[in-house]
Amino acid sequence: xxxxxxxEETLRGQAxxxxxxxxxxxxxxxxxxxxxxxxxxIHSYGGRPVTLAQIASRIPSASPGTPYxxxxxRLLVRKxxxxxxxxxxxxxPESHETLYSLTPSSRWLLQGPGSELSLAPMVLMEDHxxxxxxxxxxxxxxxxxxxxxxxxxxxxxxxxxxxxxEFNRLFNDGMACTSKITVRAIVEGYKEGFESIGSxxxxxxxxxxxxxxxxxxxxxxxGINFDLPHxxxxxxxxxxxxxxGGDMFDTVPQADxxxxxxxMHDWGDEDCVKILRNCRKAIPEKNGKVIIAEIVLKxxxxxxxxxxxxxxxxxxxxxxSGGKERDELEWKxxxxxxxxxxxxxxxxxxxxxxxxxxxx
Ligand SMILES: C[S@@+](CC[C@H](N)C(=O)[O-])C[C@H]1O[C@@H](n2cnc3c(N)ncnc32)[C@H](O)[C@@H]1O
Numbered sequence: 001x002x003x004x005x006x007x008e009e010t011l012r013g014q015a016x017x018x019x020x021x022x023x024x025x026x027x028x029x030x031x032x033x034x035x036x037x038x039x040x041x042i043h044s045y046g047g048r049p050v051t052l053a054q055i056a057s058r059i060p061s062a063s064p065g066t067p068y069x070x071x072x073x074r075l076l077v078r079k080x081x082x083x084x085x086x087x088x089x090x091x092x093p094e095s096h097e098t099l100y101s102l103t104p105s106s107r108w109l110l111q112g113p114g115s116e117l118s119l120a121p122m123v124l125m126e127d128h129x130x131x132x133x134x135x136x137x138x139x140x141x142x143x144x145x146x147x148x149x150x151x152x153x154x155x156x157x158x159x160x161x162x163x164x165x166e167f168n169r170l171f172n173d174g175m176a177c178t179s180k181i182t183v184r185a186i187v188e189g190y191k192e193g194f195e196s197i198g199s200x201x202x203x204x205x206x207x208x209x210x211x212x213x214x215x216x217x218x219x220x221x222x223g224i225n226f227d228l229p230h231x232x233x234x235x236x237x238x239x240x241x242x243x244x245g246g247d248m249f250d251t252v253p254q255a256d257x258x259x260x261x262x263x264m265h266d267w268g269d270e271d272c273v274k275i276l277r278n279c280r281k282a283i284p285e286k287n288g289k290v291i292i293a294e295i296v297l298k299x300x301x302x303x304x305x306x307x308x309x310x311x312x313x314x315x316x317x318x319x320x321s322g323g324k325e326r327d328e329l330e331w332k333x334x335x336x337x338x339x340x341x342x343x344x345x346x347x348x349x350x351x352x353x354x355x356x357x358x359x360x
Contacts, residue, residue: 029075030109031127033082034120038073039109042082042102049085049099073100081105117181125174126315130160130167134318141317148318156321162230172231176209179261182350183213186261186293189348193291193356194218201226201255203248203279204263212238214259224253248275252282261293261352265312268322269334276338285359292355296345297327305351312351331355 002010033039041058042050052073056064077084083101111120125131134148141148149157161168187194194200194214201224202211208225215223215238222240225232229245244253249271252258258279264272279290295309313325326334328345335343340357347353 026079027127029072030081031123032072033076034109034123037111039102039106040112042100043110043114049101051097051099118177121173121177125170128170131319138317147321157319158228168230172207172234175206179210180213182293182352183210185348185350186354187214187217190346190354197221197257199255200257200259201253201282202259203252204260206231207235208238208241208243210261211241215240224255226253248278252278254282257288258283258290260290264292265294265316265325266320266323272334273337276340280339280359288359290340290357293352294355295325295351296331296353297325308351
C-alpha cells in the first residue's frame with residue numbers, strides 16, 4: 001500500500017501536469033486583459049480601487065459580458081496580475097463588492113497615460129496566433145531538425161514580416177517596447193561603457209527605439225540604426241539617429257562601436273560568426289568594440305530571470321531560424337571565431353546581460 005507521503009507526491013505530480021497542460025490559459029487571460037486595456041481602465045480611475053461594473057463601463061461595447069470579465073479577473077488576481085479586496089465601495093458594511101487595483105505586474109501593461117515603459121505590445125505580439133502557431137511544431141522540429149516558423153507559415157520570420165505589413169508592425173512594436181525597458185537597464189548597468197564612443201551602429205536595431213534611448217542618455221553619440229530595408233522604411237525619425245537599410249550578412253556600417261540587442265540569439269553559430277566578422281570590419285581594430293545585449297544562460301541559476309532564459313530558448317526554437325540562447329562557454333566560442341578574443345560580461349537589472357567584446 002502507498003504511504004500518505006507517496007499518495008501526496010503522486011497527486012502533486014498529477015496537479016503539475018494539469019497546471020502545465022493549461023499554462024496557456026494564463027497567457028490568454030493576460031492577452032485578453034491587454035486587448036481590453038483593463039490595466040488602463042483601472043489606472044484611469046486615478047489609483048482608486050474599482051468595481052467590476054466600473055471596469056465594464058469603460059470597455060467599448062454596448063453590452064459587455066461582465067460575468068466573463070469577472071471570471072477572467074478572478075484568475076488574473078490569483079496570478080497577481082491584479083489585486084482584489086472586498087472593501088465596501090460606499091463604506092457601508094453590508095456592501096462587499098470586490099474592488100480591483102493594479103499590481104506591480106499590471107503597471108507594466110499600461111498602454112495609455114503612465115505607459116512609458118510597457119510590455120503590452122510584446123504581449124500582443126507573442127500571444128498573437130501568428131506567433132503561437134509555430135509552437136505546435138516543436139515535435140516536428142525534433143523529428144526533422146526543421147524550422148518551426150517555416151513549418152507553420154511556409155517561410156522564415158523575416159520574409160513573413162517583409163510580406164505582411166500588419167505582422168511587421170506587430171513585431172517591430174513588440175521589439176521596440178522591450179528595447180525601451182532593457183535599454184534603461186543597460187544604461188544603468190553599463191554607464192561608462194558608452195562614454196568613450198563617438199558613433200554607434202545598432203545592428204538589427206529595428207525601428208531605432210533602443211538607439212534613441214541610448215542617445216537620450218549620451219547626447220554626444222551619433223547613431224546609425226541599421227536593419228532590413230522593410231523595417232527601417234517604417235521607422236520614425238529620432239534625433240541624431242540615421243536609419244540605414246541593408247543586410248548584416250553583406251556588410252555593416254562603419255562606427256566606433258557596434259551595439260546588437262537580441263540579434264545573435266536569432267541565429268545559429270555559423271551565422272553569428274559571419275555577423276561578428278562583419279562587425280569587426282566595421283569598427284576600429286585598436287579601440288573598437290561590440291556591445292551585445294543578450295541573455296547569458298544559467299540553466300540552474302536562481303536569479304529572477306534565469307528560468308525565463310530557458311523559456312526564451314524555446315521561443316528561439318519556435319520563432320527564429322536556427323537560433324538559441326547561449327551560456328558563457330557558447331558565447332566565448334562564437335566570439336573567438338568571429339574575431340573577438342577578449343570579452344567581459346556585465347549584469348544589468350533586466351533579462352539581458354551586456355557582453356562587451358574587443359578585437360584585440
Ligand atoms: C529580435 S529582433 C531585435 C530588434 C532590436 N534589436 C531589439 O532588440 O528590439 C531582430 C532584428 O534583426 C533584424 N534582421 C534580421 N535579419 C537581418 C539582416 N540580414 N540584416 C539586418 N537586420 C536583420 C530584424 O529585422 C529585426 O529587427
